[in-house]
Amino acid sequence: MMHDPFTLVIALNSSQEAEGELYLDDGKSFDFKQGAYIHRCLVFSSGHLTSSNAASSSLGNSRFSSDCIIERIILLGHAPGAKTALIEPGNQKAEIRPGPLRFGEHVGAAVTIRKPGARVAEDWKIKVL
16 A cells, blocks of 8 residues: 555635645654654645645655655546646646536535646646646
8 A cells, every 4th residue: 555646635615725734654663753754735726736845854754755656636626627737847737537526415526637647755736727
């Protein structure tokens, strides 16, 4: 599971914004106490999803790395009309699939960004166009 790709599910508020965190370590040792972990801050605002380092400058990212990527991003409550996403750095495009998302009897608006390929351990920005 430590090497599996991630799916991010982001629930936007009425202002089309959200923030959260992602934490990853080896899952089997106490090396995180010496800073062997990845801690990311994720913010969606103004049509951009940004991932930045949230680890303490004295710890974190010093002895732990990961090749994990983001496989899919599901934006719940996103305004309709998005057609593509631009991933930076690299200026690469990712496919967007609009559509409803069902939770039992409830149906909500959702946009899925497929295969953005952003690395969990790195800074990146995705602009929804």
